[in-house]
Amino acid sequence: MSPVDALTMGPNRPTALRRLNQALIREGFEAFCAADGHCCLRHLVTKSVPALAAHPHRPFTAAEVHRCADLAAYLDGCSEDELLEEALLPLSAGLGFLGQLRTWGW
Incomplete structure (x- = not known):
């Protein structure tokens, strides 16, 4: 679902997104395209979007x-x-x- 891989279907890749959601719905998640064009997951019940934890060895802000x-x-x-x-x-x-x-x- 990377925007870099969107060669023929456009940046949102609706067919790929639909097929991905067919598999994710069984687990209680859905995929969607965020404002930045990247694919994100959302929990169907809580509507929360899981975020990656900050890398412990990254430079401090x-x-x-x-x-x-x-x-x-x-x-x-x-x-x-x-x-x-x-x-x-x-x-x-x-x-x-x-x-x-x-x-x-x-």
Whole structure:
């Protein structure tokens, strides 16, 4: 379904898309052509479009570099108590460990 392979049917390749959907519907998905011309999948029940996870070894974006610098600056300047109160306790509570933390006197 790559636009590069569309030699005779045009960029949307309606016949190929119809045949692909005949197989995908049995699994609860449908294929469609996105605005950029690439073929994407959509779950029929949730209407969600699965996305690929970011590659862990890719270069950071400018926003990610900025967030890393902010985190490093915070960690360099915070005390142990601030780290526990502002980061680790909320994180632990969000993961469901709030009950255990209260029994330990936190």
